[in-house]
Structures are given as C-alpha cells and as structure tokens.
Amino acid sequence: MDLSQLEQELGITFQQKDLLKEAFTHSSYVNEYKKSKLKDNERLEFLGDAVLELAVSQYLYRNNPDMPEGEMTKLRAAIVCEASLTVFAKQSNFGQYILLGKGEDKTGGRQRPAILADAFEAFLGALYLDQGFDAVLNFLNTHIFPTLTVDTSTSVMDYKSHLQEIVQQQKDRKIEYQIISEQGPSHHKEFIAQVMIQGEPAGKGNGRTKKEAEQKAAKAALEKKLPK
Structure with a gap:
C-alpha cells in the first residue's frame, strides 16, 4: 500500500518508510501473507502507548496550571482510552491505510475501534523512532490537541x-x-x-x-x- 498520500495529508515525511508501513500492518495481514516477511504493528503500538501518555501528560500539565493531579490523571485516562484514540484515528483517515487480512477486512475491520486505536498508537511509535519526541508533539499539537476542547469528546475535556x-x-x-x-x-x-x-x-x-x-x-x- 502506498502511504505517501497519508504523509502528504499529515504533512509528515518518514525517513524510514518500513516503520510507517509496519505501523499500519495488522496481525491478520501478516498471518495471511507470511511470505511477505512483514511485521505487525503490535510492538510499535506498545511504544506508541508510552509516548502518547507522556505527550498528553505534558500537554495537560502545561495547559492547565491550576488543575490538581487527580483531575489531570482522570483527563489523561479519558484522552488515551480506546474510544478517544478511535476518534483520533478516524480524524486522520487511518482506517483506509491499514493492511488487513481479507477476512478481517470483509467483517468491517477498518472501522473496528480496537484496530483503529492500535494503529494510532503504532503510528506514534513509528514517528517517535523515525523523528523523535518533538515530531510526535508537533503532530499532536497540529492534528489532535486542538480538537480536545469540545468536539472530540465533551467528557475528555469537561x-x-x-x-x-x-x-x-x-x-x-x-x-x-x-x-x-x-x-x-x-x-x-x-x-x-x-x-x-x-x-x-x-x-x-x-x-x-x-x-x-x-x-x-x-x-x-x-x-x-x-x-x-
């Protein structure tokens, strides 16, 4: 799959194209095309989860100077939950770029919350490895954080x-x-x-x-x- 269109939409150019492709490769695709030697995105998802949590923590700390620790913890949990990550992935049109097995694709995998949320985290993990934490922050500040005010989920930033x-x-x-x-x-x-x-x-x-x-x-x- 050609991911250059996604790069253009996001205004990001990956140096390591294989990392970007791995971020959008679901395990169902790897299982069907074992000879392709592709890796699924689960390891990148693991990394992206940690990167996202740090980025959101920094965002909340800097933008809510009077908010107590307990409230920031609740907001962070709401922002990084599967439902919110699914919204973020849809905002960036990630669903159309995910490599899925035929069965998973036919049963609506591109709209499945768990798959979309995992792809979003994997993308952040790939971006971190390719360009560092500042690039992740720039992506989130450009495409995600501005939507947290109300539209994404009123419960996230109530x-x-x-x-x-x-x-x-x-x-x-x-x-x-x-x-x-x-x-x-x-x-x-x-x-x-x-x-x-x-x-x-x-x-x-x-x-x-x-x-x-x-x-x-x-x-x-x-x-x-x-x-x-």
Whole structure:
C-alpha cells in the first residue's frame, strides 16, 4: 500500500518508510501473507502507548496550571482510552491505510475501534523512532490537541464540570450560563455563551452548538483568575 498520500495529508515525511508501513500492518495481514516477511504493528503500538501518555501528560500539565493531579490523571485516562484514540484515528483517515487480512477486512475491520486505536498508537511509535519526541508533539499539537476542547469528546475535556468543582469549593457561590448571541442560518449557526459567577462575567466562548459555546466559556473562565 502506498502511504505517501497519508504523509502528504499529515504533512509528515518518514525517513524510514518500513516503520510507517509496519505501523499500519495488522496481525491478520501478516498471518495471511507470511511470505511477505512483514511485521505487525503490535510492538510499535506498545511504544506508541508510552509516548502518547507522556505527550498528553505534558500537554495537560502545561495547559492547565491550576488543575490538581487527580483531575489531570482522570483527563489523561479519558484522552488515551480506546474510544478517544478511535476518534483520533478516524480524524486522520487511518482506517483506509491499514493492511488487513481479507477476512478481517470483509467483517468491517477498518472501522473496528480496537484496530483503529492500535494503529494510532503504532503510528506514534513509528514517528517517535523515525523523528523523535518533538515530531510526535508537533503532530499532536497540529492534528489532535486542538480538537480536545469540545468536539472530540465533551467528557475528555469537561471544562464546565471542572469549573463547577472549583466554584463549589466556596459555599454559596452561584454559577450560570447565558447565550448572549446567536448568529447565522439554521444549518450553520454560531452561538456565544457567557458564564457568570456570582452575577459577574467570568468568561465567554463561541461554538456551533450551545453546549460547545458553554464549554469554551468555562474554559475561558478557568484560564484567568476567577472572581473571589
């Protein structure tokens, strides 16, 4: 399979093409084509899992300076779980590039969460070996981390819940959300939400849905000093 199109889509050029191919080779393909001498992606998946965990830990640490360790641990677990990795793999169109055995392919293997998640981790492992940790961070910062705000999975970065926990640490503090603007045609609306704490504006956010706008408003509030 020619993976040059994937490289072009991602803006990444591998020096070691065999590593990239290995990252997208499922064990079912190796079992059917034993004479090909190809390796499956399981070892790269093992490496990529560790690389991803470190990268996500660094991302959470640097982007959430006031978030306690326990909350960061929960968020990291949500980001690196199979469901999230499947979303990430689909965002990058990884499914169409995976080498599968005929049986696995016919039974929907390209959409199977476990296979997609494994391929995503294997790709990160291959990228790490080929170009180092900074290249992995660049890929994640370009293609993955920007989607964590709301669209990928609200539960991954649930800023509203995190803000609620902080506000509730002080009794009798009231938090509420207001939609202050709604623009555009019905099929392409944009909402602007504002979060109020004790009746004072604490943050604004915009989104294609009210839920997304509220999440971004909560994020904005978390990123600045909250009103006492």
